[in-house]
Amino acid sequence: MTRPTERFSSRAEDYARYRPSYPAPAIDLLAARCGLAPAAAVADLGSGTGLLTQLLLARGAQVFAVEPNAAMRKAAEQQLQRHPRFVSVAATAEATTLPPASLDLIVAGQAFHWFDVQKARREALRVIRSAGFGALLWNERPQYPGAFLDDYEALLLRHAPEYAKIVASRADEASMREFFGGRMEQASFPNHQVFDFEGLKGRLMSSSYAPEAGHPGHAPMIAALHGVFERHQKNGKTVFPYQTLVYFAALKPPG
Numbered sequence: 001m002t003r004p005t006e007r008f009s010s011r012a013e014d015y016a017r018y019r020p021s022y023p024a025p026a027i028d029l030l031a032a033r034c035g036l037a038p039a040a041a042v043a044d045l046g047s048g049t050g051l052l053t054q055l056l057l058a059r060g061a062q063v064f065a066v067e068p069n070a071a072m073r074k075a076a077e078q079q080l081q082r083h084p085r086f087v088s089v090a091a092t093a094e095a096t097t098l099p100p101a102s103l104d105l106i107v108a109g110q111a112f113h114w115f116d117v118q119k120a121r122r123e124a125l126r127v128i129r130s131a132g133f134g135a136l137l138w139n140e141r142p143q144y145p146g147a148f149l150d151d152y153e154a155l156l157l158r159h160a161p162e163y164a165k166i167v168a169s170r171a172d173e174a175s176m177r178e179f180f181g182g183r184m185e186q187a188s189f190p191n192h193q194v195f196d197f198e199g200l201k202g203r204l205m206s207s208s209y210a211p212e213a214g215h216p217g218h219a220p221m222i223a224a225l226h227g228v229f230e231r232h233q234k235n236g237k238t239v240f241p242y243q244t245l246v247y248f249a250a251l252k253p254p255g
Contacts, residue, residue, distance in 0.1 A: 018202035046111025050076030
């Protein structure tokens with residue numbers, strides 16, 4: 001596999017345009033339970049193109065967007081650099097470069113599976129303040145996905161050789177529990193996107209496991225995607241459903 005910090009270098013534009021954001025109730029949870037508040041100091045680890053970062057900024061937090069991939073980081077900077085509370089950080093979850101005990105909340109959206117869990121936990125404990133929280137957010141397959149998503153996933157299993165391995169490692173509860181030090185809570189919220197064919201293609205190509213143009217598997221995959229879209233579209237659109245999962249816990253209990 002390509003190194004995690006390099007996987008999205010050629011996909012930043014599609015990622016910024018076609019990846020799902022996170023529903024308002026998920027961010028409300030961070031505010032109610034995890035210390036997200038105006039003037040809170042938050043690190044968004046593996047912040048990518050800033051999908052989660054911008055939602056945190058909208059709640060008044062100062063957000064340190066920690067992203068090792070230059071192309072992804074540049075995409076976030078182009079969109080968010082004028083925001084006074086946005087700080088772009090060229091670093092990793094395992095070595096954030098942030099000062100000790102400087103954060104109220106650490107989050108990661110759709111990125112935790114790329115982290116070295118033990119190193120990321122040590123770094124989180126170094127930079128989090130007493131009673132500070134961590135939260136890991138995922139847009140994942142819903143419990144009852146429906147015919148479209150079943151068909152789409154069958155396409156991935158046929159045409160994207162890395163898909164099964166990567167998806168199996170994403171919202172891995174054992175790894176997340178280790179990161180949190182043993183205990184965590186979990187909440188779930190419905191989410192979705194609506195796509196025409198070009199949007200669905202962009203959503204597919206934002207995924208690091210999708211063969212890119214020039215790869216022998218790319219054209220057959222796109223042809224199959226046309227078939228999936230035509231089978232499920234209504235009035236030229238199809239709904240792509242998600243279940244947004246939030247896992248959270250105090251990283252450093254008070255005292």
